Amino acid sequence: MLLITQTALELGFLYALVAMALFLSYRILDIADLTTDGCFVLGAAVSVTVAAAGHPFLAIPAAMAAGACAGFVTAFLQTRLGVPSILAGIVTNTGLYTVNLMAMGWKSNSSLLGVDTIFTLLRDTGFAGEWHKLVLAAGVTILAGVLLLLFLGTRLGLSIRATGDNRDMVRASSINPTFTITVGLCVANALTALSGAMVGQYQRTVDINSGTGIVVIGLACLIIGETVLGRRTVVKGVIAVMVGSVIYRFIYAIVFYTKVVPVDCLKLLTAVIVALAIAAPTIKKWAAFQKRKLAAGRKGGV
Amino acid sequence: MLDLKHISKTFNPGTVNEKKALVDLSLHLDSGDFVTIVGSNGAGKSTLFNAIAGVFYVDSGSVELAGEDITFKPEYRRSREMGRLFQDPMKGTAPHMTIEENLSLAYLRTAKHQRAFFSRVTRQEREMFRYQLSLLDMGLEDRMKQPVGLLSGGQRQALTLLMATMVPPKLLLLDEHTAALDPATAQKVLSLTREIVAREGITCLMVTHNMHNALSLGNRTLMMAGGKIVLDIAGEEREGLTVEDLLSRFRAGTGRELDNDRILLSE
Numbered sequence: 146m147l148l149i150t151q152t153a154l155e156l157g158f159l160y161a162l163v164a165m166a167l168f169l170s171y172r173i174l175d176i177a178d179l180t181t182d183g184c185f186v187l188g189a190a191v192s193v194t195v196a197a198a199g200h201p202f203l204a205i206p207a208a209m210a211a212g213a214c215a216g217f218v219t220a221f222l223q224t225r226l227g228v229p230s231i232l233a234g235i236v237t238n239t240g241l242y243t244v245n246l247m248a249m250g251w252k253s254n255s256s257l258l259g260v261d262t263i264f265t266l267l268r269d270t271g272f273a274g275e276w277h278k279l280v281l282a283a284g285v286t287i288l289a290g291v292l293l294l295l296f297l298g299t300r301l302g303l304s305i306r307a308t309g310d311n312r313d314m315v316r317a318s319s320i321n322p323t324f325t326i327t328v329g330l331c332v333a334n335a336l337t338a339l340s341g342a343m344v345g346q347y348q349r350t351v352d353i354n355s356g357t358g359i360v361v362i363g364l365a366c367l368i369i370g371e372t373v374l375g376r377r378t379v380v381k382g383v384i385a386v387m388v389g390s391v392i393y394r395f396i397y398a399i400v401f402y403t404k405v406v407p408v409d410c411l412k413l414l415t416a417v418i419v420a421l422a423i424a425a426p427t428i429k430k431w432a433a434f435q436k437r438k439l440a441a442g443r444k445g446g447v
Numbered sequence: 448m449l450d451l452k453h454i455s456k457t458f459n460p461g462t463v464n465e466k467k468a469l470v471d472l473s474l475h476l477d478s479g480d481f482v483t484i485v486g487s488n489g490a491g492k493s494t495l496f497n498a499i500a501g502v503f504y505v506d507s508g509s510v511e512l513a514g515e516d517i518t519f520k521p522e523y524r525r526s527r528e529m530g531r532l533f534q535d536p537m538k539g540t541a542p543h544m545t546i547e548e549n550l551s552l553a554y555l556r557t558a559k560h561q562r563a564f565f566s567r568v569t570r571q572e573r574e575m576f577r578y579q580l581s582l583l584d585m586g587l588e589d590r591m592k593q594p595v596g597l598l599s600g601g602q603r604q605a606l607t608l609l610m611a612t613m614v615p616p617k618l619l620l621l622d623e624h625t626a627a628l629d630p631a632t633a634q635k636v637l638s639l640t641r642e643i644v645a646r647e648g649i650t651c652l653m654v655t656h657n658m659h660n661a662l663s664l665g666n667r668t669l670m671m672a673g674g675k676i677v678l679d680i681a682g683e684e685r686e687g688l689t690v691e692d693l694l695s696r697f698r699a700g701t702g703r704e705l706d707n708d709r710i711l712l713s714e
Binding site: 296298299300301303304306307310311313314315316317318319320321322377 | 531
């Protein structure tokens with residue numbers, strides 16, 4: 146049981162970075178960035194390959210840089226070339242499949258055997274004992290969250306937030322939306338790749354398909370977190386993605402061990418939850434309207 | 448300060464929807480001028496503002512601001528030196544960001560900070576925001592941590608005005624910025640405008656459909672029709688001019704009535 150809890154927490158924090166990236170792209174910039182799936186694998190692939198070459202630390206910034214590049218491509222397509230934003234993400238994502246294979250040496254999976262990862266290096270120092278993986282996962286994610294919050298308070302960060310909040314205002318206030326969207330998507334994808342990089346070294350393996358559906362899972366985490374904590378402020382939003390991600394991993398663990406539903410069904414379940422959560426305001430409006438119509442009908446008004 | 452030389456703009460050229468919005472229009476503003484603009488629907492008032500602000504590039508002619516040719520300068524770069532307020536109070540502020548964050552954004556965008564992407568607002572500057580907000584006399588200084596979306600239209604417009612003028616712009620463009628507000632609030636925002644523009648000596652262009660305001664505010668009044676300036680009065684000629692005089696001058700100038708369905712003749 147302790148092991149399950151520990152694993153759920155570890156994975157929760159590691160995948161929280163994806164939800165954090167979506168918080169930036171989807172919530173703050175108001176762009177559904179579908180680069181996420183491929184970008185996650187890209188981060189994992191670069192991380193595993195560089196770690197296999199004996200540089201587990203260098204692997205992390207390298208993966209983030211690769212992710213930022215992917216984000217730049219998506220941003221370039223939509224801001225400079227007029228590709229609709231969702232399509233831009235899909236196009237980049239498709240292209241990334243090949244790039245990811247390339248990063249793994251043209252194999253569909255790659256493993257880290259008998260080499261150091263940032264996790265084994267921390268274990269070898271003896272720090273935190275059994276909990277070393279959790280400490281590292283939580284440490285990196287919280288640090289990323291704090292840095293993201295600090296960034297969002299700067300001139301550039303505020304400009305990015307305004308870009309997603311009121312495009313009319315942005316154009317009249319000397320903010321170049323092309324630039325802010327580009328920076329925002331680069332940062333978001335660097336975070337996604339960071340998540341991939343950490344997970345890659347954590348699991349000591351990467352598979353070309355390991356990113357499938359990550360964007361929906363990330364959105365689920367975001368929505369779960371916001372349901373629990375609310376979404377009034379940016380600080381709450383960043384904490385919410387971590388909470389949401391941990392809760393999601395606990396649900397996953399419970400399903401995995403109790404088999405209340407087959408684990409294979411979890412993606413469908415996640416998709417349904419996300420669809421319902423995003424559709425909730427519309428459904429509520431529709432229900433209220435039907436009620437209103439029904440009430441009018443009863444009075445004989447129609 | 449502002450020099451428009453023979454600017455023209457035609458929308459949808461060569462189609463049935465062709466619309467000559469600006470026709471060979473020239474205008475010179477001196478530094479510190481406060482100019483009001485009136486005119487019929489479709490006279491080109493908003494198009495003129497958009498041409499100055501860089502929403503589109505003019506088809507011909509040139510735009511100069513403070514001696515610099517900005518004809519081909521993109522909109523977001525012109526905005527560094529130009530403040531703009533729209534009729535819709537929702538357009539000028541970011542609703543999910545706090546009052547303080549909105550002000551920070553407006554303050555940090557100024558020339559001094561232009562290259563410093565990672566600059567942040569200091570405590571001292573925060574105090575300055577509080578002071579500036581207190582001048583609006585709307586109690587906003589005690590609500591700095593609240594999202595702007597919670598404010599009323601008038602409060603948002605006053606905040607937008609503050610954001611546009613906190614660091615005095617070279618030019619302030621007011622496009623019927625009180626038209627969507629209730630009369631009392633409109634009066635309040637208008638007197639704030641007058642106060643701030645006078646205090647900072649800002650060069651200002653204001654579109655209004657209130658004929659009384661057009662004559663009582665500022666030092667010069669323009670009338671537009673068919674993409675041209677048909678009437679330009681200032682100084683002594685403008686003193687003592689009544690709304691009726693203005694209307695008859697318009698008739699004399701264009702040979703037709705001023706037909707703006709939103710025009711207000713009363714105070």
